[in-house]
Amino acid sequence: MNGRLRLLIALLAAVLGAALLWVFLPLLATRPESALAKAALAARPLTGVGNPVTAVLLDYRAYDTLLELAVLLAALLGIWSLGPPTPAYQRAGAALRAMIAWVVPLLVLAGGYLLWAGGQVPGGAFQGGALLGAAGVVLRLGGDPHAGLPAEPWQRLLASLGVGAFVIVGLVLLGLGRDFLDYPSAWAKWLILVIESAATLAIGATLAAAYVGGRPPGGTR
Amino acid sequence: MSASLPLAVSLPLLGALATTLAPRRARTLGLIAALASSAVVAWLVVAVWTQGALRVDLGGWSAPLGIGLEAGGANTLLLAMTALVALAISVHAGDYFRDRIQLGHFWPLWLLLWAALNALLLAADLFNIYVGLELLGLAGAALAALGGSRAALSASLRYLLVGLLGSMTYLLGVALIYTAYGQLDLGLLATQLTAGAAEATALALLTLGLAFKAALFPLHFWLPPTHANAPAPVSAALSALVGKVAAWLILLLWLGPFATVTAPAGATLLGLLGACGVVWGSWRALRAERLKLLAAHSTVAQIGYLFIFVPLLQGLAPGSERTTLIGALLLMALTHGFAKAAFFLAAGQVQQHAGHDRISDLGGTAQRLPATTFTLGLAGVALIGLPPSGSFIGKWLLLEAAIAQGQWWWIAPLLAGTLLAAAYVFRVLARAFNLEPTPQRFVNQGRAELPGLVLAVIAVVGLGLAAGGLWGLLEAVEVER
């Protein structure tokens, strides 16, 4: 790419930035009341979830989250379709192994805590799942080529858990004559917890598997 | 009845899970899922036909809090086209991918793509469209790379990156709308949006983001290599469905919630880009050396036609004239969808038989596969817009509107596109006639050849002669509202 084109692009980007700022600033300065925010906060008791973000993610806009988990699944399946993983690093030294032996359970525990706490305070499926995934990353860095993941069929099951829990709960509710993902208020809290747990496992497993970066070598381990 | 809306998304998802869990049985499970998804869409079409437009608030939360799904006249028709084309692709793919491992990769991704298509067509929420677009982009890129060649990988990577650029741009538009209006539901926004700088900028960002995905000229550069190098069933899905859905979303925004924001200048610009796409895509198709590349370039042209409608619809108040023109737009989109899918499936057949798809060396192969050649011919007729295909009627109505509104300059790209399309289609068909030995049968491999043929017949005969029903559905929904 030659210098003149670079300059042109930089200029255009600057103009675009100025235009966007010109449009955004007045709006940001006098941001109108968000009706949606008020409604979201007001309806929270009905969901049985204390953390408003979790309420949005798993109740009001649960459908978005369902599709998002499908995106995650699609990414993993895409990665698998491209072939086997690259070889892992060499086995870590004893000191590092000892540290990993400490860190991984800690990450898993913290992930579980975040999942559980996510109903009331900051945290939830994504953060918990991310920590599980991080545990996988650490394991792989330590030399485990599978990042602590089970054999392929189980990986497939884990990766499908999130979307699966959502779709099955949704379809069962449809079958019961309710709207898709319209939780009965008595069960809302528990259904959300079930879905969240499934999603946590799925996110953790998917992120770790994505880090491994290829289709697990068939069946056996 | 309204259950059919979420089912149209969740059944393909369920199929994707089933095929993920049991990759060895992917073919059987996938076909079952494909049939079930198509059946649900059929149910939905009947429901819309008898009851008018449907809307479901998911999770029991009505807008603005929850996410809605809507089935009106236009998107129901697109949904039905998607189901038919997807079913044909599903049947064809079982034969196309001979390798069980490849089938195991294909099926879940393909069903995820289908779920994304249905989700986008039914979507009534700006952010939900973003998530759907990402699912579409990731699944599409992964599918396009299934061929595994270096060219396919490189093209798919570019597709993925361009898709990401598009969705980020789109998301900025969403953020702008949320800043100004504090909500995301299209139905509510339609009642509140007013003309203004912020709204216009938001529309520009949303359109730009979607234009990347729809391959609207000049943002089409990624499309030809991707579609030409993907496995044929995937190319069929990408060309016939993915681009159409993105184009549909642009049209939905322009004709729906943002109708008060749009200005004639913007609409004319969009039409102009469409016209450039028609001429440029057709010209490149004419120059293409390979059959699939030809089809891919022609997709750029076919997307262009849809945008020529925008400046003509811009000035029309709701009424029968507008419904007629929207119907023509849909007819064009549906015909192209069916025809392009058929064309790619047939091209894949040719490629598998000949081991290549160089147009100049096609002679013998085309002669040995009469049904496939016939499919190419019929699909070609629809791509050109010759009667009795649906696109002929669409083009007639488009010309009529252009003349009646005094915007006669749109005639030039339409006629140029038609003649160029004729030139590139018959450049291929001319190879079908040579001195090769006589084929004994019309159809040799039913599962591989018939899906494409059926799609082509739908495009040419079904949509041509039974197009009246389309307006029937559109008007049924209008009246309901």
Add this chain to the structure above:
Amino acid sequence: MSSALDTLLPMLIVCSSLVPGAVIFLVREDSHLLRTTLNMAGALTKLVLVGVMIWGVYHEHDYESRINLAPGLDLVFAADALSVLFVTLSTVLWLVTTIYAIGYLERTPNRSRFFGFFSLCVSATVGIALAGNLLTFVICYEILTLATYPLVAHRGTPEATRGARIYLYYTLSGGALLLLGAVWLQTLAGPLDFVQGGILGALPTALHGQFQVIFVLLLAGLGVKAALVPLHGWLPQSMVAPAPVSALLHAVAVVKAGAFGIVRVVYDVYGVGLSASLGLLGLLGLLASITIVYGSLRALVQDGLKARLAYSTVSQVSYIALGTSIFGPIATVGGLVHLVHQGIMKITLFFCAGNYAETLGVHRVSQMDGVGRRMPWTTLAFSAGALGMIGIPPLAGFVSKWYLGLGAIDGGAGWVLVVLAASGLLNAAYFLPILYRAWFRAPPEQWPQEHISRRRLETRAALLWPPLVTAALCVLAGLLAAAPFSPLEWAELIARREYDR
């Protein structure tokens, strides 16, 4: 007669060749019997249905099939006297040509494809004949283009591919102009149903300027198929097609569709009065006259037999346009009756040319010395056709020219007589030498390629009977011109309905 039949009959006539055509594609290549049965069943069914229709239209029965395609756009097949004229011509000649083609293509490859497209082609022609509005006409007109393309390209040789490509360039470009003209006209005048006397006369005179431009567009579109100079370039090129295709293309389907379209546009869309007052008839007459003379001149210098016949077609088809362009009922009769007469004469000539080529390998005029002795029956049929073309009484061609001449005097267009006379002389100049060679010169030692040796008949029966039948029709159409249901009588019926409203 029930009303259900009234609304179905036109559609049934179209389908009677369409359905067998679609099925034939699926027939295995070696199932001769099944294919022939389908062909003949379709052709005979159509003949019966058309018979019913002739009777009905004569008794002022209305037939109309209508399908709504889109708001404001209807696919209409309807029958009036004019459409019946053309339908009957195509139906009869289809039957004859099908028999001929079965004989001609024996033991050649790709017959299922050939007969499939052949039937589609006839369906499109019949659709053109029965089209009840301009939209339907355009649709069938374009389908005709598509269906004939594979027939021209059928042989698969490089020349065939080239001829087909040129054919396509011309017809599709013309089709685009026709489409544009039709759509434009529809935005001005609404749905363009064909009504005797036209529908544009009632519209404000402010639109007349646009009407003139649109007429030029329509004429450009129709003129391609009708082979009006300078749009005729495709016709000699598509001579590479098998003889039955040439016969069908030049006698019935393609060129006639163009000529018929011109007739429709002048009489049933614009109205002959409006066309005259807008000066459009003069334009048409001029083009037709140029074409008549130019085609004959070019025919004179061709050595290839089919090429000579092709240029003769260019010339002869324009008689129809010429008749249309003269204001007055007598010339109309001449033009319309020539639609039929030229068809049967020219198909006879092409059948014979095909017989010479198929039996003896004779393709050129210079090779035709003495063919009359080897193939007397074929040459007899050829002579009937050729003399008819020149206009020798009492053959069919004489009747057409007589009425054209009378009409020209009646319509005050005396210059047309000069054109007619010149054309007649030229016709004689390029046909008589062939007849002389065929009958009076000695045959050569050996024919170029004698494919079929002489047994009881001079060639295969399926090749011999069709030209004899059509030659007989040429003679009968001339001799019995005054009989009821003769082409002439029918043309007079149409002219009466057009002028005596």
Add this chain to the structure above:
Amino acid sequence: MIPLQALYGSAGVVLFVLGLWSFLVHAPLLRKLIAINIMGSGVFHLLIAIAERGTEPPDPVPHALVLTGIVVAVSATALALVFSRRLEDAGGPPEDEC
């Protein structure tokens, strides 16, 4: 005085434009991916900024949107990286243009 959200919001816009610029001018895939991620972060940041409402509790909806967006972005990044690795395996570095 400039409200807090205007300040942070403009930073989001600036990040978006910076990312866009970098995406367009830098050829290597990794740099493009970083650019895309920073573009995305810009939009996310903007959403977080408008969720902050001073005295009232923050609007949870943009927070949820951003959470979704982060996961989607990381999925796409992972897929793109594996694509580029396969391309390297298939012969040479990935194409240097876009």
Add this chain to the structure above:
Amino acid sequence: MTLLLFDLVLIATLLTLAVAALNSAEPRRAVMLFIAFGLWLALIWARLRAPDVALAEAAIGAGLGGALMLAAARRAARRREDDEAQR
């Protein structure tokens, strides 16, 4: 006023990190800067009372995304060294 100053510093640092990440041609350096950018962003989001998202950005955006990119960067760097060794 001090609060505003604090915010300005936060934002200035963020933008500096972003520019640095975008402008470094050396892959590993660019990724490290990107990770730092992500963590800083998480900090700002915590400041903007979005702790859920801050956590997620730190763990997923900066953490896992960074880890993924780092692996790629290491390969890129190794390839670059190989190329130089060959020359």
